[in-house]
Amino acid sequence: MTVTQSEAVEERATGTTKYVGQSVDRLDGPAKTTGKARFSAEFPYPGLTYAAVVHATISRGRITAIDTAEAKAVRGVVDVLTHENTPPMKPVPKGIPTSMNAVFSAMLSGTSVNYLATDEVHWNGQPVAVVVAETPETARYAASLVRLTYRELPATLDFAAEEPKAEPQKGGLMGGASTDKGDAPAALAAAAHSVDLAFSTPPHNHNALEPHATTAVWDGDRLTVHDSTQGISGLRKHLSQRFGLPEKRIRVLAQYVGGGFGGKGSFWAGTLLAVLAARATGRPVRLSLTREGVYHTVGGRTPSTQRVALGAGADGRLTALLHTSVSRLGQVGGMPENITGSSRHLYACDNIQLRQSVVRLDLLSNTFMRAPGESIGSFAMESAVDELACELGMDPIELRARNEPERDPVGGKQFSNRRLVEAYRVGAEMFGWRERDARPGAMRDGRWLVGMGVATAYHPQMLMPANATVRIDAAGKVVVQCGLHEIGVGAATAQAQIAADELGVPLGSVRVEHGDSDLPQAPFAGGSVQTASAAAAVVAACAKLKRTLLGLARRSAASPLRGRRLEELEVRDGGLYHGGRGQTYAEILAGAGRGHAEAVIKANMLGFVAKTVRDTRRYVKAASGAQFCEVRVDPDTFEVRVSRWLGVFDVGTVINTRTAESQLRGGIVMGIGMALSEQTLIDGRDGRIMNPSLSEYHVPVHADIPRIDLHCLNEPDPISPLGVVGVGEVSITGAAAAVANAVRHATGKRVVDLPITLDKLL
């Protein structure tokens, strides 16, 4: 008989062993591998129709005519919707919003275009018409027959040409206040040793396995939307605002989402157009974007230019740290990325200057993409630190250790958790760093040049308020209800592990309901906040449930728990025990004549805000890590192969080693893509994206990725729920720099413009 891993874990977990901290199979694994798991484009409805989007082919201007006659004449076309015939949505809320929710909703709105209500075109690819038909093929074919005439206006498209005119950034959701400590320019000029480097990074696009899809169904004045979103409750609020419908009449469902990476964190055209088309046609509508459609309607990562200048004494101690960035926005929507944000926290230095500027171009605005800002900012900063190590003739790990701050370098707050030096020490040992011959090109494997590089990973940790309900029935089955998102990371499995431990029940008896806006509201699956935020609510709900159950037991004269307080009890084997005596929850419920018991936790907003304010006054909190990369470089063609990788991370308590490592590994893969191959190419003449497909936008494939070793220090963060620090984003930070630094070691060449392609090394 074969024992599944879950069963093995189950056995280990009887008695006092806990699920938290173990390697547990994802609970959604069987549903996904058998095809039972339904994604947004897979829900059948009677009378379902299919939508296809017509995209603008100019960057800026006005539509002067839309000829839909030929498209409408195709058999099976239900309707062709344009700004001439579609009742408009309400505009994106702006001005002075009355609530934080409205601010958030406006910021998350992707773009502020009122689709199909305007003849204005703001970027090449903007949706300008939607065909609804009886089959997807008909819709797509008919969409190709819609003829548009435009009056074109001059467009500004070239980031490199415009970047010198960038304006200082004002605020933004992701931060970006400029920082001044001491006099960094003067200290740089006076420094005994210095580096001053200019970097550039290209635009990047999300390529989730599941392209964005929506199934929208109106039933009178009720709306049901299946959507591949990272934020069901935010989307419900946005739909409520755009369609003038109370939130209680809208249900957003996203039980499974096939990858997000930030690209499904905002509200994009595909979702809105599906809802609009369903309202206009009176039929259920499924709109599944093509891969090209995703590039046209979902903002990716901003390109950047950056400068990092560092000054140091001969002992390696930093005397000056300057980091400036220019990023790009579109004309409508978007938010500046906090590219220099982490540079406040990394190195002890008396003179720090950080600046961010922005240009607006006639292109689709950026959005969240895994560690927005930090991923590209860390490429520049960590490349520059490595170059300074070369300049000083000092080991790059030693250089970082000498500049490790005791407190936050700007402002002097305590770090709630900070184990970077330990991460490097453990990593150096595991990776065999001492074998490294520091001279460029000195290490060979046959004809291949070998390079070893390190870089620091850093991503700030946030929390958001969450709600949860936990119920247990007479058979001892537990249901956790929490509107969190399963975007492929094992989020629900993690909460099931937590609930099983808190209640002392087998994992197999816990079910987590998620991905439904009718459930208690959880934060969006972004900013690496979801697991820790939801954990706070689930732990609180379990505690409340145990008190309720103990209360029921104490009412019975026969209960061995009579007179006991929860604090003196052991929680195990599906019940509450004192010494050898106690009762299972099922026995308690039976004794009380109850079918079930339930505990509801509603986020205490005031309490949450008060604690957050207290914590952020005192602490700087982040996930961090040490990235170790080894490359092989062909000495003639300069082909770069990543040959080994180790990431050592400080991410607090690890709930599930398997899924946490999987996320960390995924971020490193994305970082290797950023380092070596990924770039969105834009035609400077018309703003057209030239490579909107997986065949031409090169994400790494299996053959590009070596074995990736991971080690988590696994020390609980003292102020996070269960000590958890998010793992979703930290591991892409520093990854591209680790590759660049390894390439520098192998070849002696510092590549400052991503991606590191052969032409830049020859």
Ligand code: MOS
């Ligand atoms: Mo993430 S880029 O906040 O989904």
